[in-house]
Amino acid sequence: MLVQGNVAAPGDKSLTHRLLLLAGMAPGRSRLQGALTSLDARSTAKVLRLLGVPVTPLRPGKEVLISARGRFERPRQILHCGNSGTTTRLLLGLLAGHDFRATLTGDNSLRKRPMRRVTEPLARMGAQFDGKGGEAPDRLPLAIRGGGLHSLEWELPVSSAQIKGCLLFAGLAGGVPVSVREPSGRSRDHTERLLRSFGYRVEESAEGWLQFEPTGKLEPFDLEVPGDISSAAFLVGAALLATGGGLAITGVGLNPTRTGFLRVLERMGARITAIQTGERCGEPVGDLQVRPGPIYGTTVTAEEIPGLIDEIPLLAVLAARAMGRTHFHQVGELRVKESDRLGLLAENLRAVGALATVEGDTLVVQGKRTPPVGPVRTEGDHRIAMAFAVLGVVEGAQVRVDDLECAAVSFPGFDEVMRQVTGRRGR
Numbered sequence: 001m002l003v004q005g006n007v008a009a010p011g012d013k014s015l016t017h018r019l020l021l022l023a024g025m026a027p028g029r030s031r032l033q034g035a036l037t038s039l040d041a042r043s044t045a046k047v048l049r050l051l052g053v054p055v056t057p058l059r060p061g062k063e064v065l066i067s068a069r070g071r072f073e074r075p076r077q078i079l080h081c082g083n084s085g086t087t088t089r090l091l092l093g094l095l096a097g098h099d100f101r102a103t104l105t106g107d108n109s110l111r112k113r114p115m116r117r118v119t120e121p122l123a124r125m126g127a128q129f130d131g132k133g134g135e136a137p138d139r140l141p142l143a144i145r146g147g148g149l150h151s152l153e154w155e156l157p158v159s160s161a162q163i164k165g166c167l168l169f170a171g172l173a174g175g176v177p178v179s180v181r182e183p184s185g186r187s188r189d190h191t192e193r194l195l196r197s198f199g200y201r202v203e204e205s206a207e208g209w210l211q212f213e214p215t216g217k218l219e220p221f222d223l224e225v226p227g228d229i230s231s232a233a234f235l236v237g238a239a240l241l242a243t244g245g246g247l248a249i250t251g252v253g254l255n256p257t258r259t260g261f262l263r264v265l266e267r268m269g270a271r272i273t274a275i276q277t278g279e280r281c282g283e284p285v286g287d288l289q290v291r292p293g294p295i296y297g298t299t300v301t302a303e304e305i306p307g308l309i310d311e312i313p314l315l316a317v318l319a320a321r322a323m324g325r326t327h328f329h330q331v332g333e334l335r336v337k338e339s340d341r342l343g344l345l346a347e348n349l350r351a352v353g354a355l356a357t358v359e360g361d362t363l364v365v366q367g368k369r370t371p372p373v374g375p376v377r378t379e380g381d382h383r384i385a386m387a388f389a390v391l392g393v394v395e396g397a398q399v400r401v402d403d404l405e406c407a408a409v410s411f412p413g414f415d416e417v418m419r420q421v422t423g424r425r426g427r
């Protein structure tokens with residue numbers, strides 16, 4: 001199948017969440033262009049409205065206006081975060097700085113995801129939770145009462161931009177210093193960059209501590225969100241597996257803490273060029289050019305994982321088409337994503353005839369030349385759905401993804417874009 005054309009990726013999910021939340025705390029009217037309009041982004045907009053922050057509807061191609069007073073108001077309803085872990089964890093950080101009680105919940109998937117990784121350090125800072133035996137709760141629904149925070153020095157149990165962002169946001173909302181250290185590899189640094197742009201001191205010590213000082217001031221802003229490199233990744237994968245053509249993806253964020261998968265693909269022999277064309281939201285943006293071609297197995301180290309955490313499903317399906325074997329080390333964190341991504345990835349790879357095993361926290365995928373054929377069970381996980389849909393590009397493939405609609409969590413219109421670049425007709 002040919003994959004060709006020139007497309008844009010939807011707005012960056014991580015930046016959209018952070019910018020909506022920061023706009024919700026900046027006194028005055030902020031404006032976002034190119035914001036993501038997916039279900040997850042809408043969850044953030046929805047909870048902001050319940051916190052007394054008017055946000056205009058998130059519609060493709062429309063700017064978003066956020067009118068804020070500088071502090072949230074006590075919500076009169078439960079804050080439903082849908083499928084979005086980022087909404088939940090970042091919001092908990094901001095709520096920790098507010099002296100009122102708020103209850104958060106989410107869908108079936110989100111209610112299974114671990115929250116103690118943020119509630120425990122927030123409780124250390126002085127936030128109160130309704131938990132059994134006074135313990136910091138580990139699951140939604142949960143209620144938080146913030147206010148009167150003190151400073152924090154905290155070693156994260158896993159490298160995670162959601163935990164780091166949550167705690168920096170607590171420092172921001174509570175006006176207290178926060179220092180955090182990640183154990184292995186650096187997670188995406190959008191929060192640090194944004195806070196610095198508002199005059200907050202966020203510095204890294206020689207020992208790897210990220211030190212936040214409440215030295216800045218949030219002001220309303222007018223920003224354009226770059227395209228999401230994590231969504232673009234699926235299009236990159238489709239172009240690589242095609243029998244011919246060439247794809248250009250324009251205006252995507254090229255923050256080096258997000259482009260780890262490009263470095264891995266380069267190592268696998270992929271022909272991809274990334275050209276920076278400018279900056280948006282204080283981050284590099286540019287265009288990707290991808291040509292199909294053979295790829296080879298590689299080893300993805302534990303250190304690299306935080307920089308490509310969302311691209312592992314895609315890299316794993318590509319590894320199933322590569323020559324040789326690929327190891328993904330220390331990917332246990334995938335078990336607590338929107339699904340047990342590690343288990344589901346291995347199961348689905350085998351279901352379409354590929355060779356995949358999980359050995360401890362390592363995923364091993366052996367490339368195979370026969371076309372992928374079989375059913376794929378997504379459990380509503382958007383990235384599993386899109387990764388396996390990409391395999392459908394392979395000549396002779398018959399991959400039946402049980403739910404492609406869940407792609408709308410992060411990539412509204414994914415199926416249409418895939419049809420556009422492959423020239424496939426609608427189903």
Ligand code: S3P
Nearest residue numbers: 014086160161162163165309310
């Ligand atoms: C995100 C951080 C990552 C990532 C998620 C978005 C963020 O989660 O998987 O899609 O915007 O901070 P973790 O911090 O749990 O690794």
